[in-house]
Structures are given as structure tokens and as C-alpha cells.
Amino acid sequence: MKRSRIRSRIIWAMVLVVLMMTASACASKEEKAAETTKPTAAATTPGEEQKEPALEPVELTWYFPSGLQNIKDVQAVEDEMNKIVQPQINATIRLKPVDWGAFEQKVNTMNAAGESYDMVFTAPWSNNYFQNVAKGSLKPLDDLLDQYAPKLKASVPAKVWDATRVGGKIYGSINYQVVAMPFGASIDQRFIDKYKVDVSAITKYEDFEPYLAQWKEAFPPFYAVKGSSDGFTNQPPYFGMDSIGDDSLVGWVKLDDSELKVINQYASPEFKSFMELKRKWNKAGYFSKDLMDAAQVDAIAKNNKDVYTPFSIATALKPGNAAEVKEKYKADVVDKPLSKAIVTTARAIATMTGISETSKNPERAMMFLELINSDKALYNLMSHGIEGKHYKITDADKGVIESIVDSGYQPSSDWMFGNQFNGYYVSPSQVGVWEETIELNNTADASPLIGFSFDGEAVKTEITATASVWKQYADIFANGLDDTDKVLPEFLEKMNKAGAEKIIAEKQRQIDEWKKTR
The missing domain is CATH 3.40.190.10 (Periplasmic binding protein-like II)
Structure with a gap:
């Protein structure tokens, strides 16, 4: 009788083990099924945060007006910029300067043809901002700014962003400078x-x-x-x-x-x-x-x-x-x-960068705008070229540079490319101008x-x-x-x-x- 009870207990124990293994297997299958609906994340080691999915490589085009005779070395500058951009957002930037006299016609032609491009200079006085919005040529940026460019969004006062709004929406990224x-x-x-x-x-x-x-x-x-x-x-x-x-x-x-x-x-x-x-x-x-x-x-x-x-x-x-x-x-x-x-x-939105409605990668374009407005090295590459080739630093402590004459890259339009307060001073007499400008922006009377x-x-x-x-x-x-x-x-x-x-x-x-x- 005693042996019968022992044998019975062993059998029940074995049944319980089988039931637990079956339940565990079912649970494992359900978890795997659930995981297939989530984005794939990179493997992590204990104590390391899970990384976002790897970004696919993309190419971004950026159209802006320029005196082409002043930027003959644009390809060399572009190559150096991509050494900064590609590792951070897995994108390759393609600079597309257009002669001032032909710029508006070029952009209008691209828009009319529905040509795909990513970023473009826009302002009330060049490649007219309001007309572009009315024609549906620019993407609204509110959500993109919030999600992909928090530093850019925070660097510009809210009243200046409000000046860009058409129908309550922002269509231009401010190149912040004097307003x-x-x-x-x-x-x-x-x-x-x-x-x-x-x-x-x-x-x-x-x-x-x-x-x-x-x-x-x-x-x-x-x-x-x-x-x-x-x-x-x-x-x-x-x-x-x-x-x-x-x-x-x-x-x-x-x-x-x-x-x-x-x-x-x-x-x-x-x-x-x-x-x-x-x-x-x-x-x-x-x-x-x-x-x-x-x-x-x-x-x-x-x-x-x-x-x-x-x-x-x-x-x-x-x-x-x-x-x-x-x-x-x-x-x-x-x-x-x-x-x-x-x-x-008009002053607040005098210089902006828009994202084209035809852009295939608006999120990545906004990531780039975040970089060009927050990474000083990237901004100064675009604005002044390559150190030692296009300019030399004359006062590192004060951030003063001197252009190398006829060097091949002198756009003289840093106000067009991003937050100007991240830039070098181009002469000793300019030292302190950024602080003066910010003070002027903050204290000047505002239009009603x-x-x-x-x-x-x-x-x-x-x-x-x-x-x-x-x-x-x-x-x-x-x-x-x-x-x-x-x-x-x-x-x-x-x-x-x-x-x-x-x-x-x-x-x-x-x-x-x-x-x-x-």
C-alpha cells in the first residue's frame, strides 16, 4: 500500500512537470509572436540601454542661392561635412548652390515639375515663403521639430517661431540671427x-x-x-x-x-x-x-x-x-x-530653411537641420569652409578667423545656413557682436x-x-x-x-x- 502511494505521487509529480513545461512553451511562443510586432532593436549587454533601430542610409539635397564664383571648393566642403553628418544620422548631404539670379526660377521649375528634393532656402524676399506655403511646396514642420530637432526648437524664442506660422503651422526652420x-x-x-x-x-x-x-x-x-x-x-x-x-x-x-x-x-x-x-x-x-x-x-x-x-x-x-x-x-x-x-x-523670418513637400526623407532632413543648428563645427564648415584651406584662426580664445583670399570658398552668407550665434567672428572688431545681437533681439520694441x-x-x-x-x-x-x-x-x-x-x-x-x- 505504501509503495502504491509513493508510485502515485511520482506519477502526479511527473504530470505536473509536463504541464508546467507545456505552459512555459506556450508562453514563450506568445512572447515571440508579440515581439514580431515591435521594431527590432540592437542587442544590449547588461546595464546598457537598448538602442534605436539602425537608420537606413539616405541622401539629402539642399538648395540655396550663392555667388558661385565664391564657392568653387563646394565639393571639398561637402565631403568634410559628411564626415560629421554620416556617422550621426547616416545621411549624406548634397549641397546644391544656385546662382542668385537663377535661384527662384530654378526652385519654381522644380516645384512645378514635382521634382523630389529635401531642403531649400526660403524667405519673404527670396524664393517667397508665403507663396511657397500657398502653393503647398513646403511641409509643415511642427511635429518634425518637436520629435527630431529639440535643440533647434529651444534655441529660438517662441515669439520668433510664431512669426513663421501660416494658418497656425510652421513651414520654415529659422536661421536664427538678428530679428x-x-x-x-x-x-x-x-x-x-x-x-x-x-x-x-x-x-x-x-x-x-x-x-x-x-x-x-x-x-x-x-x-x-x-x-x-x-x-x-x-x-x-x-x-x-x-x-x-x-x-x-x-x-x-x-x-x-x-x-x-x-x-x-x-x-x-x-x-x-x-x-x-x-x-x-x-x-x-x-x-x-x-x-x-x-x-x-x-x-x-x-x-x-x-x-x-x-x-x-x-x-x-x-x-x-x-x-x-x-x-x-x-x-x-x-x-x-x-x-x-x-x-x-519680416525680420524674424528673413532667412529660413524649408523642407520640400516632395522630400522622401523629411525626418532625416529635420535631423540634419538639428545638427547644422547645434553642431558648431558643422555650421562653421558650411559657413566658412575648411580650416587651413579657406580660413585661418587668428584668435582661438575669442573665436576670430581670417579668410584666406581667393581660397575657393567664401560664401559670406553664414546667416543663410543656421544659427549665426554658433559662428566664428570674421574680424577682431566683430568680437562681442553675437552677445550684442541677442541683447538687441530681447530688448527691442516689437511691432503690434x-x-x-x-x-x-x-x-x-x-x-x-x-x-x-x-x-x-x-x-x-x-x-x-x-x-x-x-x-x-x-x-x-x-x-x-x-x-x-x-x-x-x-x-x-x-x-x-x-x-x-x-
């Missing part, structure tokens, strides 16, 4: 010395007139430039106004108007008066007779041994502007502000429209039509090529036929709605 600056004149020191210019007495452009006749005999005239700014639309604060959307788009507000009434700036006394001044100066011979493109003017300015330009019209006078002029043109200039420094939407973004979807046909009209007259107004009393009325008539009043009414409607939420 508040006065406008005015940059005056060549030799001009000041020769004609005893009392800079302190100059408060408006008309105050230069006593010197102009003398200047005409000694120096070249102002360069009449194709596609240049008319001097009005690119400095609204000088005239006490702020633009809404594209600077040249009809419909501005006056900075001191608490009601924020939208007006036709082209029909204002301020516009007419300034265009009459340009015409007066042209008739007096203060402008070159022939229109030139930007590359021609740049070459003339660089080769002019006597003077850079006696004074510029409508210069945005950011901290360090004089140092940059000296670096690029070897000229000493004095900056004379003629307006207050105002934080405006900051944070408002105009959505042009409802009037996109009229925007296109009025932009076409403006293009017909822009060079005339910029260079004083015809009598104001003749061309201004016909310009205004064409603008109205193209839908100017409808645009103004839509802007007013949106501003009135926005005011209710402030």
Missing part, C-alpha cells in the same frame, strides 16, 4: 572725410543731398540694379509702418495705429515722396545709366579701389554690419540708423503685428496677379527710371484691377479676428 534692427545708411569713411559729412545731423535720406553733387564728380554713381529693392518695401519701419506677409504685397499697417487699419502702402504719401526722391536723384545722374545684375555690382564694389559706395540706401543695420563690410569689401564704413530697431515678422501671420489662401489668385504687376514696375521705382507722376497712377490702377482691394480687405478681416484673441 530686430534699425534701417538706415552705411557710409564710406572716405566719403565722410572728403566731404566733411556731419553724420550726427543726418536723420533721413534727404539729408545726404548737399553732398551728392560733389560726390558725383569724384565717385561712381549708385548702381542701378535689376531686381533690387526700391528702398521702400524693404524698410517699412523707416516709414513708420509694418508689412503683412511678403514685404511687397499690398496692405501694410502703421506702427502707431492702435486700430491696426490696413492701408495700401503704394497709395500713401510716404511711398510717393520716396519714389519722387529716387527719380530726382536719377535725373541728376546719381544712378548708373544701365541696369546691372547683382553679380556685376558685387564685382564692381569689390574691385573699386577708391570707394565701396559713398552710402547705401535702405541698409538693415545689424550689429557687426561694418565689420562684415570691411571683411567683404575691405572698406571702412560708419552705420547711421535712421529708424528705431523693431522686431517685425508680431505673432500675426497672414493666410493668403482665400486671395491667392489676387496675390499672384498683384505680384506680377509689382514685378513690372519694381526696377522703375527702385532706380528712379521714370517720372513718378506718370508711372504711379498707372501702377495703382493695375494693382487695383489685379485685386489689391480684395487683399487689403482679407488682411483686415484676419487681423480683426486675431485681435479678439490677444
